[in-house]
Structure formats: C-alpha cells, structure tokens
Amino acid sequence: MRQSEEGFTLIGLLIAVAIIGVLATIAVPKFTTAMTAANTAKVQADLSTLDTAIATARIETGTEPADLNALSDYVSDLDNLKPPKGKVYIEGTAQDVPATVYSVTPTNGEARATLGKHVASDFYKSAAATTK
Secondary structure: OOOOOOOOOHHHHHHHHHHHHHHHHHHHHHHHHHHHHHHHHHHHHHHHHHHHHHHHHHHHHOOOOOOHHHHOOOOOOHHHOOOOOOEEEEOOEEEEOOOOOEEEEEEOOEEEEEEOOEOHHHOOOOHHHHOO
C-alpha cells in the first residue's frame, strides 16, 4: 500500500512568495505617496481653518492675535489641533513635517497661521510629482 503525501511543493511556495514580493514593490510606493498627499491636505485644511479664525478674531477684537491661545474662542478643540507625522508636500517636494505645532506668525504685516515657517499656500503637490 502506497502512502500519499499531501502539501505544498517548494516551487509553489517560491512562486507565491515572488508574487507577493512584486505586489509589495508596487503597492508600498503608492501607499507612501497617498499618505504624503493626505498629510498635505490635513495641513492645508488646518492652516486654512486657523487663518479664518485669525481673520475672525481680528474683525471682532480689532487686533492681531498674538498666538494660538488667542484663537480658543474661534476654533473648537484647539488643544488637540496638531500637525500629522510623516511627510508633506512643501512647494511641490515631499519633506518631513517641519514642526510639531502650528503657530501664529506675523507675515507681511498681518498674522498668519504657520507650520514651521510655511503658510497654507506653501503646501501643495507639484504637477511633476503627480506624474511620478
């Protein structure tokens, strides 16, 4: 009586591992690009929200807010408003997030929300980066 052996062959397992490796090399860069784009969108939205709060505070009080704490009446949950970790697109290039907190900085005579030294319009993905 012959005993039958069941299981996977070595070549079958090697092919499966190779396919997974190829899929991973395709997916990981796309995932990284998507995360960078999402982080950029969050920073843009946060800075735009803060700029709107600064303008509202300026209109209501007649003075420029000195720091983020002056915006607590205009932004809900201001204490938990933090920039993302990872990379963002700054002037079209993927870079590490330049700071760990947002701030209010005088720019061209008026207060602006900034991340590091960058305002909301500095965060964008260039057309060249889109085609990669």
